[in-house]
Amino acid sequence: MIKSIKKTIPIFLIGFLMFSFSVSAELPDFTKLVEEHSAAVVNISTKKTAKSAKKFPQELFGEGERNEMLDELMKRFLDKDGGGFPNDNDTSSLGSGFIVSKDGYVVTNYHVIAEADEIIVKLNDRRELSAKLVGSDKRSDVALLKIEADNLPVLETGSSEDLKVGEWVIAIGSPFGFDHSVTAGIVSAKGRSLPSENYVPFIQTDVAINPGNSGGPLFNLKGKVVGINSQIFSRTGGFMGVSFAIPVDVAKRVIEQLKENGKVSRGWLGVYIQEVTRELALSFGLSSPRGALIVEVIKDGPAMGVLKQGDIVLEFNGKKIKNASALPVIVGSTELNKDVEITVRRGGKTEVLTLQLSELPSDDLAKAPVKKESKPKKIDNFMGMELSNLDDTAKESLDVENGVMVKRVIKDPARSAGVERGDILLMFNGENIDDLEHFHELTENIEEGKTYALLVLRSGAARFLAIKIDKK
Template identity: 40%
Template sequence: MPINTFKTPATFGMPHWLHRGALALAISTAMVAGVTVTTTNSAHAAVTTADFSGLVQQVTPAVARVNVTKTISEAELAKAQTAELLRQFFGDRLRIPDQAATPAIEHAYGTAFFVTSDGYMLTNHHVVEGADKITVTLNDRTELDATLIGSDERSDVAVLKVKGSQFPALPIGDSNALKVGEPVLAIGSPFGFDYSASAGIVSAKSRSFSREISVPFIQTDVALNPGNSGGPLFNQRGEVIGINSRIFSGTGGYMGLSFSIPIDAAMDIYEQLKTDGEVARAYLGIYPQDIDRNLAEAYNLARPQGALLTRVSPDSPAQKAGLKSGDIILQFNNVQIMRASDLLNLLNRAKPSDSFRAQIQRAGKQMIVTGKLTNAPDDVNVQGGDQQNDNEVQLGLRLRNLTADEQAEVSTDKKSGILVTMVDPTGLAARSGILAGDVITNFHQKPIRTVDDFSSAISSLPEKGVVTIEVIRQGIPAIIGLRIE
């Protein structure tokens, strides 16, 4: 495992979202019993301690352990575990032989918590993804079957429902009101130790990692480990202000950086999943970037602020509203935009039919533009199926069709292609070197213009061997050999 790795703190065997980072890791000491904030000068040191003992007793009954079972083959589990262990010693030279597929039951766990007294619960998508059966265990050891109401991969939020009434629903706080340095508390089941409490402070807000995850994470130094996923993050008033979701780790365990989904964003997703069973996302059709010191001076800004539009998609809501490449969005729906992630976070929270009002700067002059958002292009998760032996081909790709603007940019010889938006690091595509952002134009000697073309090409894959994938990466064509195993 590379040292810079984002991991979801669920148990081994459950799907992980991994992302190579560029941060330098520093091992931190986790404080479980309380939060200590220390300030020093040359002569004195002041120590302030937040006591969460009363709060833990108050909120624990509303937190539950999530138990997940999933049918897999013994070959899949043994091969994955053995390959990872031995590869640390022998590198990629080691080849693990295929084994006969024997059905097996995989057990994993996470955490969930009640948001209504009639049994609705929140947890993470990656905790329950692919589950055949979900049960929750309450703090009095009561075990209840849970129904998956809906799950959203991009936000990593899932909604569960158990039968019953008068459950101890937790109060929902305001994650927007959080301040960096504020003490916070997490409760979960790390490594299977039920109702374990850990505390820390808010380290940063509005952390964004990649396009496939659509929430601005809360960064803390709270010790999260496998099993904490889906558990609540509390402020000092006992209000839920986040769902614990990810860690930044080189060991698989806590190393000082933890990330939680803001409860404001999670509750928006909850309402949509509960009502519609899916999440509708808004589309503006822009490509924003941050403004640094040099650009601020070039555009006559008093300081680096706003989102600079590098491109506006044709026939998009942005173009219809009059936005142009080179515009700087300073405010969006009366919210100040300091960086591009601020704007993207607002769009991720918006609904397709919402109206928008943007204050922009163009050619040194400020103006107001208005318009209406539409539905966002959908991504498609493609694994595939081998018709020769009915075994699933684990390509591990998330794809979507190109917009008209993207097609115009990458088209060569009247070819277009499809965009790779996410690559599962455990899939065959990742092992072959396919990256998020690649545009696939040909697969197994078949032109690819839509996701449906790609899905059709999968049906003709050989049982074993190497097939070619033609891609455009950062404007440069390339051919990649994909080994089918």
């Protein structure tokens, strides 16, 4: 038995060494990439000067009354002109960027240079040059700068569309002000939608990104820029394994417009949407969750008179809509004032509609605030809700033409569906709810075990809920 074990040990060691060698052989070598491309990565520092410096009361001192101590105090505590107290509100920030043209165009994040009075670009050869802001776009978090220099090293952009989950990527930037720091990782996911921005399908990576990396390039193994490092998810302020980059395909469209016009124009559909859950897909007759569910059509917007509440957008301009977050990205990049085909699910059927997009307003359209409603007559409903009609005053304050109000959620199925006190029920199973009597008519012949779509207005925003009828 002992002899047998002795014979197997060398075989085991050989197998282990072969496995270790094969794993190490597959790991990429980033040294050449860094040597060839780090010169085009820059450090960006900004300064915002407060405008409220208080002047020192020079008139308090007569000629010849200043002594050496006073002169020293003035040097330490007055501003550089000797005319005012220092202002603690002056701010500065650090970030990264990269050069995209030999004549000095530099790309970075909007939030790196936002509201800056002075922007300094520090090159790899230690030169520090003042930069001019060509244009910036808050929605995509991209800014374009210009420095006066020639024959600069330039980075080549690749395609973020071709990027694959699991692919190796590296970042070069200035975390915490440490110039040209290199970190590596893989692509964790693509097309991430973040609460702060609906028009960017972010690339998620596990590359270590920290304050100061913002605006720096994300490279693939070919040395091409596939993204701009922008955000991190962190509970501590430091890297926690979840980083987000702006896809370079999105950034290139933004940069082109900033260079030509100094601003970015995006397509606007004029609707509010939500995700299609499994329950909602069932209620609308879809075999699986997909598309973007329209919960509200904005008055006088491009979709007015074409799209309706309850439509599910399945395709837009020839591109399939996998989920709700995909629609704003596609709409935003679509050319304005041209006919666009939209495939929707409506009333259990698929329809193809045509409309033209307008330019996205500079500010998001505000919703009307929800005001207190009057207290009309209450009535119990078998769906587990205590409901009441809306009078004219309530309709005016809520800016609705129809609906009933939920005074209390008593039991299922309303409770399980997520209905809340104060919700306004606007539509059931594709039909507008005029009043309580009409709602009872709509729900009179519902089937047990079936799921229905219920449109509610909550805190000024409309959303669909899936309500399953277990018992009548």
